[in-house]
Amino acid sequence: MIRKIAFNLFAWALVLAVAFPLFWMLVTSVKPQFELFRRPPTILPETWTFEHYIGLLKETNFLNYFWNSIILSTTTTLIVVAIATIGAYSLVRFKYRGRETLAFLVLFTYLLPSVVLILPLYLMLVQLGLSNTITSLVIAYTTFALPYALWLLRSFMAGIPEDLESAALVDGATRLGAFRDVILPQLLPGIISTALFTFILSWNEYLFALVLVNSDEARPLTTGVMNMLVSSFNIEWSLLMAASVMMSVPLIIVFAFLQSYLTRGFGAGGVKG
Amino acid sequence: MATRPKTLLERHYALLGLALIAPTVLVFCAVIVYPLISAIYLSLFSIFTPTLEGEWVGLANYRELLTSGDFWSALRVNLIWTIGTLTLQIVAGVGMALILHQNIWFRSLARSLILFPYFVSTVVAVLVWKWLFNDLYGILNHLMMTAGIIDWPIDYLGMMPNALISVILVGAWKYFPFVVIAVLARLQTIPDALYEAARIDGAGPVARFFDVTLPQLRDVLVVIIMLRAIWDFKEFDLIFLLTGGGPVNSTETLPLLVYKEAFALNQMGMASAYAVVMMLIMLVFMILYVRRTRSVDGA
Known part of the structure; x- marks a missing residue:
């Protein structure tokens, strides 16, 4: 049982590592510009914004x-x-x-x-x-x-x-x-x-x-x-x-x-x- | 059967068959066969790209190409890139396929996540990785520094050997899902009885992998390796967009060299010569793959 859980965790850690760049793309796209330069970086956005999407379509x-x-x-x-x-x-x-x-x-x-x-x-x-x-x-x-x-x-x-x-x-x-x-x-x-x-x-x-x-x-x-x-x-x-x-x-x-x-x-x- | 005279119906069918293939043949001739022949023809000229005017130089382009350092350096980089990224793709691909073959939680979601990099546009992949690689604000440098692997931010794309390593890694990330899917499909057809027999004989997991799984995967792996070798060898987008061949020309592969000769140095004829030589090199792999596919088809 423990072996099974450990294997599952290991497998998912690898899957998430492969998917991380795509996750990071999503997260970055909804962060306000100033939050990108925060150290340490925020993993989930503190403030969510869709201004980049609107700007992309309009400007x-x-x-x-x-x-x-x-x-x-x-x-x-x-x-x-x-x-x-x-x-x-x-x-x-x-x-x-x-x-x-x-x-x-x-x-x-x-x-x-x-x-x-x-x-x-x-x-x-x-x-x-x-x-x-x-x-x-x-x-x-x-x-x-x-x-x-x-x-x-x-x-x-x-x-x-x-x-x-x-x-x-x-x-x-x-x-x-x-x-x-x-x-x-x-x-x-x-x-x-x-x-x-x-x-x-x-x-x-x-x-x-x-x-x-x-x-x-x-x-x-x-x-x-x-x-x-x-x-x-x-x-x-x-x-x-x-x-x-x-x-x-x-x-x-x-x-x-x-x-x-x-x-x-x-x-x-x-x-x- | 060749001696039997053809019936009217058979002749009618043969004509219909030809009519149905005609559009394909026409398009092939116009956009593939004709350009292919003119590529060889162009390589015998010296052509200035902006005016498209040129003069016959015979084999001079080829002579220059073989004696110039550019070609050999690009070929070397091309081989390092191909072998490096292909090896990683195969190892990671087989490993991940073995994992996804197990009954893990939310298996289909895991499979989708793994598959995504392969289908995403190279432009998207490159933009995301450039942001990850960013020397000041990139998450990669931050994570590596937090983990204590490095003391100072690394320049991933602007220095050697980092640039070549980065390109190889991103290539592996982008293309290993192809190996995963192909291997996974094959794994599902290996009969359980083989594993049972091995288990009864007292084989552990590692022994079962080498004695049962790997021999069963051999054929599919050969096909995958040939296909991916061909595709990796001719890769343009990923390398061009990540480094543009730089720093200087240390990640410049043959496809990039063709592009540079034609549109940056404006030497269309010379570029064609590079393209033709590159195709000749690839021809070896291509013939191997085609022959193999035909023999599998025929069996």
């Missing part, structure tokens, strides 16, 4: 960046998941020459470093006159999101029994009819997982946003918030922590309600030993 470009990130991530996710769903269906359930090579290419690009693609992409998008637009970022984000989504959906698709589709075909359904009525409903959890992963990847992306967008109209949160750090003369940590919390809001929502989809995605993402 900075935060909302603008937030909105850009929402549009950018949603568009990327919709396009990528649509293309990847039919692509994965084709890769898993159809037979044609070059199919294996294609699957191999998908896995290969899934591992490719962005840094290799970014220079030619930059040149390409500048020449197309798309630099400094959200569109340019959507195009750039497909480079990592599409291989990722394809790879994930391919394993989900492989997990659906082939008999179901055959039965529908015997009953007189067309291939596309069977896809719509039999495969899609079965694949739905996988599609949700993939969409969540794609959304989070796009939401968190930094390098492409740094290189391709240099105007506040199109800037997403990642580079926008970093700019707030770099451009301010004396760093307002509470404000930055409030921005960090707000930036993690979509993630917190996913964690609270849809976490099982995230862990399912892990299993499918090529880590099946």
Whole structure:
């Protein structure tokens, strides 16, 4: 019994140590500025304040960046998941020459470093006159999101029994009819997982946003918030922590309600030993 | 089966299959294959980034790269970073997975808390750690001084070897949850009978770990190590945002060098050469991983 309690305490001490930076982010974001410089630091805020959140929304470009990130991530996710769903269906359930090579290419690009693609992409998008637009970022984000989504959906698709589709075909359904009525409903959890992963990847992306967008109209949160750090003369940590919390809001929502989809995605993402 | 003539339906299906994969192939060609080829092509030019004008220099970029100290220093830092952070991720990840596999209080909450750093944006992670690392008001210096580990505040990011160690630690913190989840999933499929048998044979907890758990985890660990090695090797955001490669260039890895050449030194051609060489190095890991995945798929 005592051993069990000791082990539990030990386990939770480790978990809390890992979670501490995030706890500290929350605490700092609701402390008044002067309390940050107190020695010794207060673990819980003496005075709670939401002035940083209000200031963030009213006096900075935060909302603008937030909105850009929402549009950018949603568009990327919709396009990528649509293309990847039919692509994965084709890769898993159809037979044609070059199919294996294609699957191999998908896995290969899934591992490719962005840094290799970014220079030619930059040149390409500048020449197309798309630099400094959200569109340019959507195009750039497909480079990592599409291989990722394809790879994930391919394993989900492989997990659906082939008999179901055959039965529908015997009953007189067309291939596309069977896809719509039999495969899609079965694949739905996988599609949700993939969409969540794609959304989070796009939401968190930094390098492409740094290189391709240099105007506040199109800037997403990642580079926008970093700019707030770099451009301010004396760093307002509470404000930055409030921005960090707000930036993690979509993630917190996913964690609270849809976490099982995230862990399912892990299993499918090529880590099946 | 190759000798049998294809029926009309089969041919129809093959066409449908091709139609469904067509969007993927088109996008792949436009945003991945074409840029990949032009990256190699660009590396043969000397290009001034602001004007994007350049002249053919052949292999001069590569010759310069291999003889310059920058490349070798970045490669060295890159390897230290990758090996350091990967080792910590694996050790911490397996350890935490073993703990979370036990029936501890509020297990699902604990799992969520552990998972969070992995999904949080690198920008958020870096901002939080910069605040923790702050030399005057950071909590880390305060805690370490209270505990008597240090006498004076430490400069975590502005000095060597602190900067590299800090970057490695933050990388481990951010990415070890990946190992936890992957290992945890595997642990749940190890049959209890194996542990029972070991217990009957008189094996203690430590012996059971080495004789039962570790052999069972071997395959998944190999996959995790290869994947994480590839991802850690190409990491840009975390290092760039934490130290920017500094102090001077002591935490500058290859991806950061590519960025610096292209957008700070305005040498687009040279930067492409760095990127191509970096990809060639990674190709070794990538081929290993792809081959392994294919053999697992085929079995």
